[in-house]
Every structure is written in C-alpha cells, then in structure tokens.
Amino acid sequence: MNNLKREHIQAFKEICGDNYIFVDEESLQHYSHDETETLSFLPDVVVKPRTAQEISAIMKICNEHRIPVTPRGAGTGLSGGALPHLGGVLLSTERMNTIIEIDERNLQVTTEPGVITEVLQDAVKARGLFYPPDPSSRGSCFIGGNIAENSGGPKAVKYGVVRDYVLNLEIVLPSGDIIWTGANVLKNSTGYNLTQLIVGSEGTLGIVTKIVLKLIPLPKYDLLMLVPFASLEKASEAVSAIFRAGFTPSALELVEIDALQIVSRMVDSYAVPVSDDIAAHLIIEVDGNNMDILMSEMEQIAELMMQYEGGEVFFADDAQQKAELWKLRRRTAEAVKIAGYTIEEDTVVPRAELPALVKGVKELGKQQGFHAVCYGHAGDGNLHIRIKKEGTPDSYGDEAMTKSLRDLFELTRSLGGTISGEHGVGLIQKPYVDIVFDPVQLALMKGIKKTFDPNNILNAGKIFDA
Amino acid sequence: MNNLKREHIQAFKEICGDNYIFVDEESLQHYSHDETETLSFLPDVVVKPRTAQEISAIMKICNEHRIPVTPRGAGTGLSGGALPHLGGVLLSTERMNTIIEIDERNLQVTTEPGVITEVLQDAVKARGLFYPPDPSSRGSCFIGGNIAENSGGPKAVKYGVVRDYVLNLEIVLPSGDIIWTGANVLKNSTGYNLTQLIVGSEGTLGIVTKIVLKLIPLPKYDLLMLVPFASLEKASEAVSAIFRAGFTPSALELVEIDALQIVSRMVDSYAVPVSDDIAAHLIIEVDGNNMDILMSEMEQIAELMMQYEGGEVFFADDAQQKAELWKLRRRTAEAVKIAGYTIEEDTVVPRAELPALVKGVKELGKQQGFHAVCYGHAGDGNLHIRIKKEGTPDSYGDEAMTKSLRDLFELTRSLGGTISGEHGVGLIQKPYVDIVFDPVQLALMKGIKKTFDPNNILNAGKIFDA
Known part of the structure; x- marks a missing residue:
C-alpha cells in the first residue's frame, strides 16, 4: 500500500521521542476521520512533532522513501483535507500550540499552527487587538488549519478572510527544507507571493x-439584529441592497427558516420568530467605535429592509441575547446535519447573484426530488447548502446525489461563482473541479505542486491528482 | 542576439494590422526606457495588440521560436520591469484601454490593462465607488502595470495595496493559452491562488x-494635516504611536525636510513650514462618513503628536490646500531625482522599526560619505530613500553606490523588512535578491516560472535569472 516500514517508525521515535509516535488502534481510529461525515481512512502511524526541525527530519525520511504524509490540525475540516486516504504518516500539529509573540508595537502576532483560533483571538483581544476571521468551528479548529483552507466566517464580509491577515509563514517543504515565505511587512513586492500561494x-x-498575522484595533461596540422575510429570494435581494446603500455590516448572514427551526429545537434556548409566513432571516451586525453612528446605521438598514418586505425587526438587546443568536447561527450546520441532510456545500457567487443561486437551488430540488436548506455568509455571496432526498437520507457517494451536486456546482459556475468559498476542495469537492478549472489551469496547479513536492508525498490526491 | 526574424514581424502585422507594428528608430527609442533613470535597451519590434486573442497569436509565435517578449504598460515603473533588455518583442498594452463594465450591483469593475489608474478611479468615483490604490504616478500609470508590481500608494495604509482588490484576472500564458486565474467572488478556497501569484x-x-477589481463605497469626507518635527526619528516614532492608539489614518506619509525643500522650490506653489528647527513632516489624512468623528480624530491625533515633540499643526482648510499638499508629496520623488539623487529605493520594514531604519540610514551615510533623503508611506513602514554621494552625483552602477545600497538592504533585512514594498524587483533590485531570498526560496520561484514559461521567453531575466 505504501512504503512505510518498521525502521521508519523507529526513526520517527528517535526524532520526536517514543511518547509522540502512535500505532495503536485507538489512535489510528481517532485520526482516521474529520468533520466530513462518514469518511474514514486509517493512517499507518500518527506522529506528533513539537518543532519545525522535527518535522523537517520526518519529511526527509518520507521524501526519500516516498511515504505519504497527511498534515492535520484539529480535524474540523469539511472537505476531507486532513484525511489520510493513502495511509502512511498522519502528522498532527497539536503539540505546536504556543502563541510565540503578540507584537503590540507592530500589531502582529506570531504563533504556532496548533493554537485554537478562539484562543488566539482571545489572547490578542486581551491586548485590545483584533484577529477577525472566525469560522463556525473557531472554538475547536486550529489556526494552522485555517491557513490551509483560507477560512472565512461571518466577519469576512467586513474584515476579509484568513489570507488578508497572513503576512509571513514558516513552512517545512516536502524535501525537509525550512523556509519563510515572505517578510513581516504590510506591503511586499519582492518576488513571487509564496505566502499567498501557501494560504488555501x-x-x-x-x-x-509558524504564522505571522496582521492584527487591527478591536472595535469598541457592535449591534445585532434579526430580520424575518416572507420570501427567501427577497431576503437574498435585500443583501446586496445594503452594500449598494453604502453600508458595510460586520456580519450579514442568511438562515432559511427550515434550518432555523431545526437548530432552534436542538439548542432550545432562544425564542426566534418562527411562523408560517416567514421563509428566512437575515442576521445583521454592525460594529465600530461610536455607538450613535451604529444606532443610526442599524435604523437605516432596518428601514431599507422594509423596502424588501422585511418583517418586524428583532434587536438583540444585550450580550446574552447576542451570544444566543450567534450560537443559533454557529450551530446551524451541526443541527441540519443531524437532521439527515448531506454534507455542507460551500458555493460562492458574486453577491448580487445570490437570489439567482437560491432560486436555482430550489428549482433543481423540485426537478430532482431533493430538499435543500440554505444558510451562510450572504454578504460575501457564500451560501452553504445541504440537501436531503425526499424520504431517505442519502449518503455521500450516492449516484443521484452526485448528479445533483454537479448540477448545483454548474449553476454556481454559470453565475460567475465557484465551488468553495471557505472550506477548500480536499477530497470532497475534488470530483467537481473540472467544472471550474480547465486543463490548462489544472496543469499550472500541478506544475506548482511538482515544484514544491516532486515526489508527491505531501497530502497527495487532495484538490487534484498530481 | 535573439531569434526574431523578418517573417515573424510580418506575422505580427497579419495578427494586429500593419499600423500597430513598429520597427522605426523613434518608436524603438521611445519604448527603450522607463522611469528607471538612465537605463535604456532597444527592442527589435514594438507590437500594440488590441485583444487577448491577438496577444495569444503573438505569444504562440514567440514561444515556438524562443523570441523574448517584454510586456509594458505606461512605462512608469521604477524597477525596470518594462525594459526590453534582451531585445526582441516589446508588447505594449496601450490600446487595451477600455473599462469594460462597472458592476454597481456587485461593487466590481472589469477593465482592460491599458486604462490609466486615475481614469479608472474617476470612472468608479462618478458612481459613488472607490478603488483606493493610488501610486504617485496614478495620473499616467496603467492599471495593468499596477497589477504587475502590486502597487501601493498613500491610501494603502488604511485600504491595502493592489492585491487586496484583485478578484480575478484573464491572462495570456507564454504558450498562448488564455485563462482566468480565479472567479469574480469575494471568497475563494478552490485550488491554488493563481490570482495572487500573478499580482506582483x-x-x-x-x-x-482583463482585470476584475473589488470596489468599496466612497468615503464622504477627508481631513488633512501637516505636522512638523524637530527630529526625523521622533517623527518616525510618532507613526506607530498613532496606530497603537487605535487610529487608522487613510494616509500617513513622512517627508524629510531636505526633500520638502527641494520639491517646494520646484513646485513653488505652497507655503510649507520650513525652518532650521524642522527635520521632517508627517502628512496625516483621515477619511470617513461622519465629519464630527473625523474632526475629533484629527484633534486627538494632533494632541498625540505633541507627545512626540510635534510642532505646530497645519490643517489644510479646503480642497485647494489639500490638493497642493498632495501635489508636493506626489512630486517629491521627481524633484529629488532632478536634484541629483540616485534611484528611489523602496525599503519596507515592520512599522515600528521605522525609527531604527531611519537612524541606520543616516549612520550608514556618515560612515560611507553619502547623503540620504527619506520620504514615503511611513504608516506602512515603506520608506523611500534616495542617496547622493558628497560632491559628485553618482550614477547607477557605481561600485561604491552598489556597496552602499547592499548595506542599506542588509539593514532593512535585519529589521525584519525586505527590499521592495511597492516597486518590484525588476532589473534594478535583482542584484540584491540574495539578501532576502535563500537558494531554496529562489528555486521555488524558478520552478513556478518554469511551470508558466518553460522556454523562458516572457520578461526573462527580471526578478531573477531563471
């Protein structure tokens, strides 16, 4: 199956210490899956190095002997990027969990990859600083995984995604060489942008x-409201109207009522307006340093929403109400999954095409006999879709489901969009990349892969077959 | 010298039309130089295609016959990127000067590369939209050249550089293949980031x-002030204090008094405070949608400047005063150049290291007998430096000057910085890239180059020797 031998495992033990090399069944099982539904692949060995130097030594062995290596953060990914589908070495960064320096003079943080995103956010927040990217899994995902997938989250609509904050990266190449990709500067026109090539x-x-991130001053206040709509399309039309009116909310999320009903039952902690005449809600947040202005912005946005047939606005009055509302949003994916819907798709289109995407999804569902729930980062045009076949909950791999997903991605593409806004391609979207990349584009990507990884040992078979 | 033959020129004429292929002495001379001082290299032929398809046909011929091609925008570059140093084909994008679509629904613009940056900015401004990157040459440079160099400008400190606005690019590869690098979306985690690889x-x-750029709403107001300092170091210390206090100015420029005196004489239109006890000025701009807040921010920043021994603040009262002040800043490079200083260096360091850089430059000058003037985008840590040898104005290529520049870049590197913040490496900084890139990093860049351009025909010998 692959070239891993007992002597290599012994060598890994000498590099990392016996305690950090695992071949027992339980460990292998634990690292065989991530958040991509039921997929599971056993690695042959799990290694937990502590330093770049240890990783370098491991990579030299694997490169020489053509042993597959799958790097892994917290395993919260939704595209199967951390799945060891070729066996071999599962390399976990969980022990590399130190925030090395918060540089308040330069508004930068240098961190190891195994730090939980929320831990990092809280650490810089304690110094009055802000690292905005906040995937739903921020309480458990690692910052290193966020770099790998170029993660987003609700704040991306105002503050951008992970790539907008990455200044410089230390990486270990498949050869074992350790390099920095750039410099710790805000502007850089010196050579090819290796940093942005690594992100995502x-x-x-x-x-x-190692990761060097740009930080910004923490905004002092935020306000949050929920606006119900009688039509999903009207709700999605309202989204781009907000930006065209000159507002830039710090979050602008869409949740279809089906999803909200499911998550409300699961979380059972909060009275969100649910009635027969509501089809979807927008969750709208503004933030800044002046409360009067925020209040005025919220009022203006609320008025604008009425033009799009928005219903009675619900303002979150205090920190607790805000937290509960966000909990509902953040746990939507989980709840919908439990309710038997397939894996979360991650379509993204130009913002104003959102109504066409939403409408197209519903029409496809009618034609092909599936039920879709939609939610996500509407302000970015990033719509998560989960579908369920009428009657039976289908699993990944089902032929009809694959056909439906392909049609869904073709629709996304036809609207100027693409198949992943923040989850990555990994294994899960890989069968569909031909929809968005022609052979010339793929050849360029494969050439880049070959330059970095001539023996194709590092996370091989993800995104495309090299 | 190269493989260009009469038959190829004939083929270019058939592709573009006779009127757009030039071999006359005057044309070749015109395209032999850019803004990089006295460097001049004659191309063998100048071609001015109108479409990607024409460029594709040209590239197929050049690729087959290994003919060097140098693409050129407006020729305003400061690193020699558009110099046809190998002869062959000079490919000018000047006829590709149409703004294809301003998409107000999605806040995007699609443009051809030969549009002057300021023309593009004005066109979107007329719709209430904002494309912030504004290099000093914005009145003459092309947006395509800005993409090539990942340009910056004063607004970068708040709004980011070119790369932060590029969503998608149509490019013609050396093979003649035409591809799009991504999608017109705000978030994208689908495959390697070819878009960001092309930028810069x-x-x-x-x-x-073709270029698809993100736009943002145009801020309604801005305020501008000039703060004199008795010490260059104090001025540069004040810079990072502004950000640490939580302000994000829309411009934060540093101009040393020598530079200001030179440009004041040249422009002769404006009474900037110049006296024996002033060593440098900061130009500080804030922008936004609420005038009261801006006034309050300006006052707070002005107070903060006093803590750093800032002198009497001069507020630009009206649009004319603002324009005059910006004219002084924008024409600084030109004036200093006329005064006999060498080419403009483009050092960039982490913002808080600016005082150390400024101090180091002055010390180097004392040791090595040169005089340096400093100015630039202090808020980004991006300092332009021009040096002049005592007595004689030396030219590029002088051995002692090369040594001084090397020391200057070594200093920049030691402070965590790099050699180009917004001008690019081109030919001019190429002798110094070993300071910031080790052989492994260079090998990766060369591998990427080989993937895109296996025959090394496109702008070969720029940045590094492939």
Whole structure:
C-alpha cells in the first residue's frame, strides 16, 4: 500500500521521542476521520512533532522513501483535507500550540499552527487587538488549519478572510527544507507571493510551522439584529441592497427558516420568530467605535429592509441575547446535519447573484426530488447548502446525489461563482473541479505542486491528482 | 542576439494590422526606457495588440521560436520591469484601454490593462465607488502595470495595496493559452491562488488582459494635516504611536525636510513650514462618513503628536490646500531625482522599526560619505530613500553606490523588512535578491516560472535569472 516500514517508525521515535509516535488502534481510529461525515481512512502511524526541525527530519525520511504524509490540525475540516486516504504518516500539529509573540508595537502576532483560533483571538483581544476571521468551528479548529483552507466566517464580509491577515509563514517543504515565505511587512513586492500561494493550498505544498498575522484595533461596540422575510429570494435581494446603500455590516448572514427551526429545537434556548409566513432571516451586525453612528446605521438598514418586505425587526438587546443568536447561527450546520441532510456545500457567487443561486437551488430540488436548506455568509455571496432526498437520507457517494451536486456546482459556475468559498476542495469537492478549472489551469496547479513536492508525498490526491 | 526574424514581424502585422507594428528608430527609442533613470535597451519590434486573442497569436509565435517578449504598460515603473533588455518583442498594452463594465450591483469593475489608474478611479468615483490604490504616478500609470508590481500608494495604509482588490484576472500564458486565474467572488478556497501569484509577478508569468477589481463605497469626507518635527526619528516614532492608539489614518506619509525643500522650490506653489528647527513632516489624512468623528480624530491625533515633540499643526482648510499638499508629496520623488539623487529605493520594514531604519540610514551615510533623503508611506513602514554621494552625483552602477545600497538592504533585512514594498524587483533590485531570498526560496520561484514559461521567453531575466 505504501512504503512505510518498521525502521521508519523507529526513526520517527528517535526524532520526536517514543511518547509522540502512535500505532495503536485507538489512535489510528481517532485520526482516521474529520468533520466530513462518514469518511474514514486509517493512517499507518500518527506522529506528533513539537518543532519545525522535527518535522523537517520526518519529511526527509518520507521524501526519500516516498511515504505519504497527511498534515492535520484539529480535524474540523469539511472537505476531507486532513484525511489520510493513502495511509502512511498522519502528522498532527497539536503539540505546536504556543502563541510565540503578540507584537503590540507592530500589531502582529506570531504563533504556532496548533493554537485554537478562539484562543488566539482571545489572547490578542486581551491586548485590545483584533484577529477577525472566525469560522463556525473557531472554538475547536486550529489556526494552522485555517491557513490551509483560507477560512472565512461571518466577519469576512467586513474584515476579509484568513489570507488578508497572513503576512509571513514558516513552512517545512516536502524535501525537509525550512523556509519563510515572505517578510513581516504590510506591503511586499519582492518576488513571487509564496505566502499567498501557501494560504488555501490545503497542506499540499508545505507544512506550516509558524504564522505571522496582521492584527487591527478591536472595535469598541457592535449591534445585532434579526430580520424575518416572507420570501427567501427577497431576503437574498435585500443583501446586496445594503452594500449598494453604502453600508458595510460586520456580519450579514442568511438562515432559511427550515434550518432555523431545526437548530432552534436542538439548542432550545432562544425564542426566534418562527411562523408560517416567514421563509428566512437575515442576521445583521454592525460594529465600530461610536455607538450613535451604529444606532443610526442599524435604523437605516432596518428601514431599507422594509423596502424588501422585511418583517418586524428583532434587536438583540444585550450580550446574552447576542451570544444566543450567534450560537443559533454557529450551530446551524451541526443541527441540519443531524437532521439527515448531506454534507455542507460551500458555493460562492458574486453577491448580487445570490437570489439567482437560491432560486436555482430550489428549482433543481423540485426537478430532482431533493430538499435543500440554505444558510451562510450572504454578504460575501457564500451560501452553504445541504440537501436531503425526499424520504431517505442519502449518503455521500450516492449516484443521484452526485448528479445533483454537479448540477448545483454548474449553476454556481454559470453565475460567475465557484465551488468553495471557505472550506477548500480536499477530497470532497475534488470530483467537481473540472467544472471550474480547465486543463490548462489544472496543469499550472500541478506544475506548482511538482515544484514544491516532486515526489508527491505531501497530502497527495487532495484538490487534484498530481 | 535573439531569434526574431523578418517573417515573424510580418506575422505580427497579419495578427494586429500593419499600423500597430513598429520597427522605426523613434518608436524603438521611445519604448527603450522607463522611469528607471538612465537605463535604456532597444527592442527589435514594438507590437500594440488590441485583444487577448491577438496577444495569444503573438505569444504562440514567440514561444515556438524562443523570441523574448517584454510586456509594458505606461512605462512608469521604477524597477525596470518594462525594459526590453534582451531585445526582441516589446508588447505594449496601450490600446487595451477600455473599462469594460462597472458592476454597481456587485461593487466590481472589469477593465482592460491599458486604462490609466486615475481614469479608472474617476470612472468608479462618478458612481459613488472607490478603488483606493493610488501610486504617485496614478495620473499616467496603467492599471495593468499596477497589477504587475502590486502597487501601493498613500491610501494603502488604511485600504491595502493592489492585491487586496484583485478578484480575478484573464491572462495570456507564454504558450498562448488564455485563462482566468480565479472567479469574480469575494471568497475563494478552490485550488491554488493563481490570482495572487500573478499580482506582483512583474509580467514574468503571463500577460494580464482583463482585470476584475473589488470596489468599496466612497468615503464622504477627508481631513488633512501637516505636522512638523524637530527630529526625523521622533517623527518616525510618532507613526506607530498613532496606530497603537487605535487610529487608522487613510494616509500617513513622512517627508524629510531636505526633500520638502527641494520639491517646494520646484513646485513653488505652497507655503510649507520650513525652518532650521524642522527635520521632517508627517502628512496625516483621515477619511470617513461622519465629519464630527473625523474632526475629533484629527484633534486627538494632533494632541498625540505633541507627545512626540510635534510642532505646530497645519490643517489644510479646503480642497485647494489639500490638493497642493498632495501635489508636493506626489512630486517629491521627481524633484529629488532632478536634484541629483540616485534611484528611489523602496525599503519596507515592520512599522515600528521605522525609527531604527531611519537612524541606520543616516549612520550608514556618515560612515560611507553619502547623503540620504527619506520620504514615503511611513504608516506602512515603506520608506523611500534616495542617496547622493558628497560632491559628485553618482550614477547607477557605481561600485561604491552598489556597496552602499547592499548595506542599506542588509539593514532593512535585519529589521525584519525586505527590499521592495511597492516597486518590484525588476532589473534594478535583482542584484540584491540574495539578501532576502535563500537558494531554496529562489528555486521555488524558478520552478513556478518554469511551470508558466518553460522556454523562458516572457520578461526573462527580471526578478531573477531563471
């Protein structure tokens, strides 16, 4: 199956220490899956190095002997990027969990990859600083995984995604060489942008071992409201109207009523307006340093929403109400999944095409006999879709489901969009990349892969077959 | 010298039309130089295609016959990126000067590369939209050249550089293949980020033929002030204090008094405070939608400046005063150049290291007998430096000057910085890239170059020797 031998495992033990190399069944099982539904692949060995130097030594062995290596953060990914589908070495960064320096003079943080995103956010927040990207899994995901997938989250609509904050990366190449990709500067026109090439490359080009992130001042206040709509299309039309009117909310989320009903039952902690004449809600947040202005913005946005047939606005009055509302939004994916819907799709279109996407999804469902629930980062045009076949809950791999997903992605593409806004391609979207990349584009990506990883040992077979 | 033959020129004429292929002495001379001082290299032929398809046909011929191609925008570059140093084909994008679509629904613009940056900015401004990157040459440079060099400008400190606005690019590869690099979406985690790889690649990987840029709402107001300092170091210390206090100015420029005196004489239109006890000025701009808040911010910043021994603040009262002050800043480079200083260096360091850089530059000057003037985008840590040898104005290529520049870049590197913040490497900084890139990093860049341009015909010998 692959070239891993007992002597290599012994060598890994000498590099990392006996305690950090695992071949027992329980460990292998634990690292065989991530958040991509039922997929599971056993690695042959799990290694937990502590330093870039240890990783370098491991990679040299694996490169020489052509042993597959799958790097892994917290395993919260939704595209299968951390699945060891070729066996071999599962390399976990969980022990590399130190925030190395919060540089308040330069508004930067240097961190190891195994730090939980929320831990990092809280640490910089304690110094009055802000690292905005906040995927739903921020309480458990690692910052290194966020780099690999170029994660987003609700705040991306105002503050951008992970790539907008990455200044410089230390990576270990498949050869074992350790390099920095750039410099710790805000502007850089010196050579090719290796930093941005690594961000979103899903662990296929190098293993990130240090991360330098830009920080910004923490905004003092935020306000949150929920607006119900009688029509999903009207709700999605209202989204781009907000930006065209000159507002830039710090979050602008869409949740279809089906999803909200499911999550409300699960969380059972909060009275969100649910009635027969509501089809979807927008969750709208503004933030800044002046409360009067925020209040005025909220009022203006609320008025604008009425033009799009928005219903009675619900303002979250205090921190607790805000937290509960966000909990509902953040746990939507989980709840909908439990309710038997397939894996979360991650379509993204130009913002104003959102109504066409939403409408198209519903029409496809009618034609092909599936039920879709939609939710996500509407302000970015990033719509998560989960579908369920009428009657039976189908699993990944089902032929009819694959056909439906393909049609869904073709629709997304036809609207100027693409198949992943923040989850990555990994294994899960890989069968569909031909929809968005022609052979010339794929050849360029494969050439880049070959430059970084000539023996195709690092997370091979993710995104595309090299 | 190269493989260009009469038959190829004939083929170019058939592709573009006779009127757009030039071999006369005057044309060749015109395209032999850019803004990089006295450097001049004659191309063998100048071609002015109108479409990506024409460029594709040209590239197929050049690729087959290994003919060097140098793409060129407006020729305002400061690193020699558009110099046809190998002869062959000079490919000018000047006829590709149409703004294709301003998409107000999605806050995007699609443009051809030969549009002057300021023309593009004005066109979107007329719709209430904002494309912030504003290099000093914005009145004459092309947006395509800005993509090639990942340009910045004063607004970058708040709004980011070119790369932060590029969503998608149509490029012609050296093979003649035409591809789009991504999708017109705000978030994208689908495959390697080819878009960001092209931005700042200095025309070495592909020829950009269409550009999709993100736009933002135009801020309603701005305020501008000038603060004198008795010490250059104090001025540069004050810079990072502004950000640490939570302000994000829309411009934060530093101009040393020598530079200001030179440009004041040249422009002769404005009474900027100049006296024996002033060493430098900060130009500080804030912008936003609420005038009261801006006034309050300006006052707070002005107070903060006093703590750093800032002198009497001068507020620009009206649009004319603002325009005059910006004219002084924008024409600084030109004036200092006329006064006999060498080419403009483009050092960039983490913002808080600016005082150390400024101090180091002055010390180097004392040791090595040169005089340096400093100015630039202090808020980004991006300091332009021009030096003049005592007595004689030296030219580029002088051995002692090369040594001084090397020391200057070594200093920049030691402070965590790099050699180009917004101008690119091109030919001019190429002798110094070993300071910031080790052989492994260079090998990766060369591998990427080979993937895109296996025959090394496109802007070969820029950044590095492939």
